Amino acid sequence: MATKTFIIILFIYMFSTSRAQTPQSNITTGSTLYTNSSPNFWPSPSGHFAFGFYPTGNGFKAGIWLIGSGPANDIIDVWTARRTDPVVSSGAALQFSVDGSRVLLRNSNGEVQLIAEPTRTAVAAAMLDSGNFVLCDSSSQTVWASFDHPTDTLLVSQKLAKDSELYSSMSLTNQSIGNFKLLMQSDGNLNAFPLRSIQDGKYGYWSSYTSGAGHNVTLNLDQYGILYLGNSTGFIVKNLTDGRPSVNGTTLLYQHQIGTSGSFSSKILWVAIVDEDRCVVKGACGLNSYCSLNGTGIACFCPPGFIYIDPEKPQEGCKLNSTIEDCLE
Numbered sequence: 522m523a524t525k526t527f528i529i530i531l532f533i534y535m536f537s538t539s540r541a542q543t544p545q546s547n548i549t550t551g552s553t554l555y556t557n558s559s560p561n562f563w564p565s566p567s568g569h570f571a572f573g574f575y576p577t578g579n580g581f582k583a584g585i586w587l588i589g590s591g592p593a594n595d596i597i598d599v600w601t602a603r604r605t606d607p608v609v610s611s612g613a614a615l616q617f618s619v620d621g622s623r624v625l626l627r628n629s630n631g632e633v634q635l636i637a638e639p640t641r642t643a644v645a646a647a648m649l650d651s652g653n654f655v656l657c658d659s660s661s662q663t664v665w666a667s668f669d670h671p672t673d674t675l676l677v678s679q680k681l682a683k684d685s686e687l688y689s690s691m692s693l694t695n696q697s698i699g700n701f702k703l704l705m706q707s708d709g710n711l712n713a714f715p716l717r718s719i720q721d722g723k724y725g726y727w728s729s730y731t732s733g734a735g736h737n738v739t740l741n742l743d744q745y746g747i748l749y750l751g752n753s754t755g756f757i758v759k760n761l762t763d764g765r766p767s768v769n770g771t772t773l774l775y776q777h778q779i780g781t782s783g784s785f786s787s788k789i790l791w792v793a794i795v796d797e798d799r800c801v802v803k804g805a806c807g808l809n810s811y812c813s814l815n816g817t818g819i820a821c822f823c824p825p826g827f828i829y830i831d832p833e834k835p836q837e838g839c840k841l842n843s844t845i846e847d848c849l850e
């Protein structure tokens with residue numbers, strides 16, 4: 522499997538439209554998802570990202586993924602809860618506790634595991650369009666964010682903080698911890714190590730060579746697809762990718778890899794609209810809906826969990842179905 526020779530996979534997801542002004546879904550305390558709920562995930566307002574259960578191996582994993590966007594229209598996982606645990610079986614539940622103190626994974630055999638523990642009591646959760654799953658307190662402050670607990674992927678606007686690591690996955694379809702890790706060191710150096718070695722510079726096989734760049738240096742991915750090391754005052758210590766990938770209004774999924782030989786490569790994994798541009802037109806479909814080619818025209822559809830604002834006028838957009846309310850930031 523090709524990915525075994527690479528350390529880390531970083532995806533960039535670029536939106537063709539400007540940053541979402543859409544309301545964010547407000548998942549309330551006490552909300553529960555089961556492996557067999559329909560749907561068994563909470564989508565972001567755009568319908569691009571989801572938090573919930575996805576099938577893998579002979580069971581399910583809880584995590585966040587990019588909906589139906591892989592090369593074979595499969596799931597692209599961007600965050601996995603409890604990576605080293607075995608898959609859970611059908612009947613397991615994800616529960617945002619009634620008291621707002623935890624998000625728990627309840628296995629069908631009754632076993633309960635912690636997924637998220639906010640710093641303060643949360644009153645709402647939201648799957649944001651950036652791919653960040655957050656818990657918010659009563660004053661809408663974020664008290665837990667999946668972006669602060671990266672697994673193998675860094676998304677646009679996400680930072681890899683000082684003393685944090687990304688661990689490669691076994692493969693694109695198996696999110697168990699693989700053989701490599703990327704560490705953002707407190708000395709400002711970003712180093713790649715084989716997993717089973719001690720963290721000593723001499724065992725690293727790739728380095729940004731930026732030690733001495735100061736404290737609190739972070740790895741960042743900006744909205745243009747540039748991967749860089751920055752310090753806390755916003756100064757760019759080093760650009761790791763040269764230049765911007767071409768941005769022409771389509772939605773791109775990028776993969777940056779650091780090879781075991783120390784090579785650094787970027788490639789486009791997926792382009793939303795390759796040869797047909799009809800749906801690229803901004804606003805072709807309304808808020809929260811997605812566009813699909815329909816003969817010589819287009820058709821607008823709602824992502825799972827959404828319904829048409831006006832069923833007679835699909836192009837006017839979609840809204841969240843059911844009890845999920847708008848989360849104001």
Ligand SMILES: *[C@@H]1O[C@H](CO)[C@@H](O)[C@H](O)[C@H]1NC(C)=O
Pocket residue numbers: 577578579608691695696697
């Ligand atoms: C992923 O790989 C690990 C190690 O090879 C294996 O134990 C696990 O069962 C695999 N998981 C899935 C979902 O295939």
Ligand SMILES: *[C@@H]1O[C@H](CO)[C@@H](O)[C@H](O)[C@H]1NC(C)=O
Pocket residue numbers: 736737753
């Ligand atoms: C680094 O961040 C910590 C908090 O995480 C802060 O206390 C410290 O002042 C920062 N250092 C610099 C040099 O910015």
Ligand SMILES: *[C@@H]1O[C@H](CO)[C@@H](O)[C@H](O)[C@H]1NC(C)=O
Pocket residue numbers: 735736752753754755756
């Ligand atoms: C960030 O780097 C700039 C340029 O070297 C420097 O002036 C600034 O003090 C640094 N900030 C921190 C917090 O280290």
Ligand SMILES: *[C@@H]1O[C@H](CO)[C@@H](O)[C@H](O)[C@H]1NC(C)=O
Pocket residue numbers: 747757758759760764765
């Ligand atoms: C990094 O890239 C950005 C955008 O291309 C450029 O503006 C900046 O000068 C570069 N910085 C360094 C330190 O190379």
Ligand SMILES: *[C@@H]1O[C@H](CO)[C@@H](O)[C@H](O)[C@H]1NC(C)=O
Pocket residue numbers: 767768769771789792795
């Ligand atoms: C947009 O950019 C992508 C990636 O560079 C490229 O594959 C695609 O052909 C471009 N589309 C147009 C219409 O230029």
Ligand SMILES: *[C@@H]1O[C@H](CO)[C@@H](O)[C@H](O)[C@H]1NC(C)=O
Pocket residue numbers: 815816818819820821835
């Ligand atoms: C697709 O186009 C046909 C013919 O114009 C139309 O009857 C049909 O309603 C369209 N489908 C959707 C989902 O809009």
Ligand SMILES: *[C@@H]1O[C@H](CO)[C@@H](O)[C@H](O)[C@H]1NC(C)=O
Pocket residue numbers: 826827828842843
């Ligand atoms: C909307 O939600 C209700 C109740 O949860 C459900 O019965 C209905 O089928 C849903 N509608 C769509 C279009 O998904």
Ligand SMILES: *[C@@H]1O[C@H](CO)[C@@H](O)[C@H](O)[C@H]1NC(C)=O
Pocket residue numbers: 547549644645657661846847848849850
């Ligand atoms: C989320 O919904 C709850 C219950 O309906 C409400 O109390 C809370 O203010 C909402 N939060 C936001 C951020 O909209």
